[in-house]
Amino acid sequence: MPDGQSINASVLAAEGVSKSFGSVPVLFSISMDIRAGEVHALIGENGAGKSTLMKILSGFLQPTSGHISLDGAEISLPPNGQSEALGVVLIHQELNLAEQMTVEENVFLGRELRKGATLDRARMRDTVAGYLEDIGLEISPDSRISDLSIAQKQMVEIVKAISRDARVLIMDEPTAALTEAETALFFSQIERLRDKGVGIVFVSHKLAEVSAIADRVTVLRDGQWIATQKASDLPPDAMAQMMVGRELSDLYPPLNEVDVDAEKVLQVQGLVAPAVKGISFDLKRGEILGFSGLIGSGRTAVFEAICGLAPIEAGTVSAFGQEGGFRSVAAARDAGVVYLTKDRKEKGLLLAQKMRPNLTLFALPKFLRGMRIDGKAEDAALERAIRRFDIRARDPNVDVGDMSGGNQQKLLLAKVMECDPKILIIDEPTRGIDVGTKQQIYHFIAAIAAEGVSVVVISSEMPEVIGLSHRVVVMREGEITGILSGDEINENEIVRYAAGLKRGEH
């Protein structure tokens, strides 16, 4: 699309925007403009300042210097989401839903439809039901948010955004928690909005997606503006290089073959648990076992049952030859089996606390000297974790809730690794993590597997499962539909098992 036409006039623009939190600068004189009817992708490493810029563009934060203009006129956006009235809508990176309320209540929160003095509940329900259907989400408008999976919550956020009459729709990593199928549905909605002339800003670490949907791409690095280019001029590799500032080698490490005779450290027979309907598999020492499937297929539920987080209703679990599963998370941890949750906000990190207590919380017994917590050891651990996982918090005393999403994820990984696990179960290991760090994490997983740690990778990112795993288990509706190895591990096969078109013997 050629520049300069009226439909492509800039709707919303940041001009020379800088931002500091206290004395810590985060953005340095960034300019960016969003035009009607374009999809503008914003990419950059974790902590580059993307979310901060998005919040400034939608009024949730005020810039320290520089200004925002709407339709060419300088404007001071009102705070707390009131700029929705001006047609500027933001979906936050951190889910922003009231957990105890229903889908319908959340979607219309703050702008309920009324009929006289009371709410027009029928109309709101129908509207939401319509949106849910459009986006292919099979939940009721009356479901409580707390009963939904993360991906479903993310979809609700998207519905919430779509349902607003937006001129500019800003989305901070909307697809981080989605599988490819869902992402495709989501993109079809995006395209519809774009065709209606909505300007869309979209942050993602999934560079293939960016190539697929974006018209223009802006790259940030360390709070600096690097480039704004047409997406078609920028292959994913080039994007990655601009973000990271260096050449990236292979994303996935070479796989070490697992010893055929390696002991089976985990054996699961006929496991029945909430949302799990009788599954069996085993895990060898040093093996990386991928778990794939659609959202809600019960992958998480399997491991929550194994790690003592949910009751086992039938079947046997034996770890390291010990029958009987674990009665508590602590027992699992002490045996070397740890589970890293995909829900970092609700189940992973204490957002109101600093990094140090978060890092050591899981492995705290390790940091005890007698009765006392050894503060020095904690400091040392934090220092090590920051280095090892490249956690970037410009202000080391920041509350974890104020850290960038990707850095929170790294901290969560570091927290779990403090336990020195023998079996590591990672649910969505790289959700919201930039390519550079992703690569580091993949290499890291391969390295610990090579040392003899067994790793389970539950992931909705197909390439990740394929690139990392020795074997891949595919689940559907609480059952295993196939266990793939070797050449079988490819996108086509996995999709067919996951959709229930094919069932394997295992």
Add this chain to the structure above:
Amino acid sequence: AETIKIGVSYPTPTHAWAAGMNWHAEQAEKRLEALYPDVDLVLINSPDPSAQASALEDLVSVHGIDALVVLPFESEPLTDPVLNVKKSGALITVVDRGLSQPGIEDIYVAGNNPELGRVSAQYMKTRLKDGDNIVVLRGIPTLIDNERFDAFMAEMEGSGVNILDHKHANWNRDDGFEVMQDFLSRFPDIDAVWAQDDDIAIGVVAALKQAGRDGDGMFVVGGAGMKETIKAIMDGETLVPVDVLYPPSMIATAMDVTVAAFKSNGPVAGRYILGATLITPENAASFYFPDSPF
């Protein structure tokens, strides 16, 4: 001359009787301080026994009192704290509730709780006959309540009057009202009510009127000498025909006596026990203080 400091400590008024006492204490303070310029009375009230113990400590350590007039919240818990005050050399006057160890107080001024129960029962017996039914509403579970109640029951023993049930109404009008409502639902035949206290009696009367069971010679006996009740007795009310006195002015009496101990030449000491007079239309006028809150 040096000022004579006298501390006066009593429970925070949370019901009308105590408010009356407070009123009498304040009147006495004004009167005595005007009469004797070198006397300073310090009035402190406390919401519970341990706060009162604290207040006693403060009276000694801060005000350096020469004498203490104390109406103990409860006897037991305040015995030691009062003993400590005595050790500081102050003159001790105890009002109403005796301490649980003899010999601490120099002066004792009190009403008579068992007597209140007994006088009430005696009146009941004059009005009721064998086989009549009464219900009893008690106060807050405390020693005072027990003394009144036990004496009442002892006096009623053998009279042939049935005591259907007794429940605590906490010297509170609302509780009196609700407990009486339930008694009325429960017992179809009640001939009289011993409410023990005028506050409870007000609730009882309201409940009787609501249920329309205030006729037929039904009567309620309260206690303590609330001015409204006394007024009603003077006016010949039949539902609450009498009252049994438990004078809130006893604190003022105690203050008078204590000041007299400093001011008069002869020694002042001993026990002043005020009776539990039955107030009837005949003698009511002499117990009526229209300005008191009680």
Add this chain to the structure above:
Amino acid sequence: MTEATMTPTKPNRFGGFDFKTAGPAIALLILCGIGFALNPAFLSEGNISNLLTRSAFIGIIAVGATFVITAGGIDLSVGSMAAVIAGVMIIVMNGAVDTFGTGVTTVLIGCGCSIILGIGAGWVNGVLTTKGKIEAFIVTLGTMGIYRSLVTYFADGGTLSLNYDIRGVYRPVYYDSFGGLPIPVWVFIVVSICGWLLLNRTAFGRYCTAIGSNESVAQYSAIKVDRIKTMTYVIQGLCVSLATIIYVPRLGSASSSTGVLWELEAIAAVIIGGTVLKGGYGRIGGTILGALILTTIGNILNFTDMISNYLNGTMQGLIIIIAVWLQRGDWGRKTKTD
């Protein structure tokens, strides 16, 4: 998986209570059964009517408390607030007699004054909490002490009594019936219905829930958090003033012991009813049942002399715990997976 879309939970519109309310309802039924077994007079018309009337006070206050708690706040001052409002009402009405005589005007002046005071007191609590950024617990603990001592001060430690002539005019508000139900019960019914509509059928109710559920989500949704929170305290104040208006004609007096511990009773009613103390989930229907349960416990204990008077509190405590347990146990779980 399409069933999800096909069988949406029908919102049980004016069916009234939601399904979970079954817990407290069953607890109440069991209590009534016990009451009847102890003494058949428990189910007599007179007693039921007494019981409902008594529940009205605590119930009306608890309806207000439901809003405060749903929005994540707490109000410990309601009992003292009721006392001080009752006190001032009496003073004002006694004073108005000279000018306006002992007619309905004076009573209306008293009621107007009560409503103004209630709203004002609630507003103070709300503003101190939101604008002053002081924990609600501290604010209302403070105002609780303040109101309590003010009423003691006004009453000079004793009792404020309403002029006997006005009492005649005002009495019917408590003692009269209309269509078989005492007037306080009608007020309770009206307040409950309004409360239910407000919480479940208006944007305001949703905002309360949202704020209690997650204050920053609410704020990001452009909800005026401070204003809504203040409003919940104002509603609480209004409810207290309504409760006081029907309380005063009962005995025509107020003293420092009026309304003692009503705050705990009101909060207990709310929580027995299933509202979550930390906010984010409120149920008016449950609150009403909670209030009825509490009153019934007291009533039943007056109906028997099987247990020592001294142990009333023990029974009360046990019953409250069991009543709440009843709705949390297997019961609750069953309805959840439903």
Add this chain to the structure above:
Amino acid sequence: MTEATMTPTKPNRFGGFDFKTAGPAIALLILCGIGFALNPAFLSEGNISNLLTRSAFIGIIAVGATFVITAGGIDLSVGSMAAVIAGVMIIVMNGAVDTFGTGVTTVLIGCGCSIILGIGAGWVNGVLTTKGKIEAFIVTLGTMGIYRSLVTYFADGGTLSLNYDIRGVYRPVYYDSFGGLPIPVWVFIVVSICGWLLLNRTAFGRYCTAIGSNESVAQYSAIKVDRIKTMTYVIQGLCVSLATIIYVPRLGSASSSTGVLWELEAIAAVIIGGTVLKGGYGRIGGTILGALILTTIGNILNFTDMISNYLNGTMQGLIIIIAVWLQRGDWGRKTKTD
């Protein structure tokens, strides 16, 4: 970005109170200033010693409450628990006189019994809350009523009093001093230090904070949530029993009015001290200051008869609100961005 690695947060080890404690500390200093201005005797050794001793009761209980509240719970039963423990202690000691005489053994038996009861009562609260899944507010409101009525029952409506001969032996525990400080103050100091260490230097304290901030994060971090929560109630019970042990020799008796409203005072002390009522952030240092503030307010009011006694509650309420406001206002903000 290496700064992160270079400047890890230095824990201000035995520097003692964290910086934010400045708020309550300043409130306390101002109060002391007022006290001195009203009457120089306020700063007399006798008064200071009285003040500290009195703070010890509420302070010790509040240290326990800090744990409960930090872990997201609440305990309304502490006042009644103190009363019933005091009652049973007295009954047991009076009973033990026959067998063990009036010596130290009997007192020790009483104290042992107190500790067992405290731990037991706390455990009951904890288990009902965690295993019974009943809201802590309801559980402890229930046990509050139960304990209160039990002590009334044991005392037969009156007062339980300690045998006078034992009193002689036991008295020094309250009235004697050691190194210039009354013994209750020493107990308070020891409890505070232990509490501080436990909350800030052990895994248990971390776990309490984690549970109060987010229970599911705690659960996913291998914390035995139920066990830790129960433990907080047990600690609360233990603190109550210690407070009772130093309380009994003061008045030598227990009755149904012992410990009334201590729960509110303890919670108020905790929250004045800066602990967050919804959990997740607790400060023992603040709690101690909170207890001192509350006692000082009462003490100051006994120092002057400038204001009507009836208005004590008003002053108390105002001062509490202002004290908390002082630490929330600009003050708090300044220290936060610091």
